[in-house]
Amino acid sequence: MDASTTPTGIEVSNKDQVLEISWEDGHTTVFPLYGLRKNCPCVMCRGGHGSMGDFEPEAFFEENPSRIEIRNLEQVGNHAIQITWGDGHNSGMYQWKTLRWLDPENHRPGDNEE
Template sequence: MSQDLHPASIEVSNGEGILEIDWSDGHHSEYSLFGLRKNCPCVLCRGGHGNMNTFDRSLFFVEPTQHVEIEDIKQVGNHAIKIFWNDGHSNGMYQWESLRELCPCKQCYPEQE
């Protein structure tokens, strides 16, 4: 992946429960907030250091069991965003690379139903 790959724009729609990213290479990603919350990359949510950077894209296609909203997003350096969730959690640093890897579109994730 190119080093310069980064989001050109990030848009949150709490009403629809999605976060959309337009990437610098023109790719478009749409994540369910529930799936993003469940894939929070922090140690706590991943259940230990050994599980860091293991994500589950199928979580973007499950029926949410919990209503999640994003209250704020802050860019961290030049490589990540921090998401502030309405449940008070904000430990997760979502790196561009991980977010792109998580992209649940048909092209990036052909195994989806």
């Protein structure tokens, strides 16, 4: 596995509304929970197979995001985590490589360079 998509640590703070992942390459990704919930990769949230991959990274920069909590987090195999949200939703499998790609740092508003 690639060091940039290999997690070395993961921390959830419902109080601070963030999920933090440390990666083997030394990078740390901080996800606001609201944005992560918005970007749930499940078929239902992505609007069906036709639009899979159509994420909304702008949700990470919402000015007054609604609070959402993580109730449970489980590792799925060695490639993903499954999050159970405070609203009961839990069908999203967040793959490590998707999470690394979703890193809010890669999607700052006004930064059009991919």
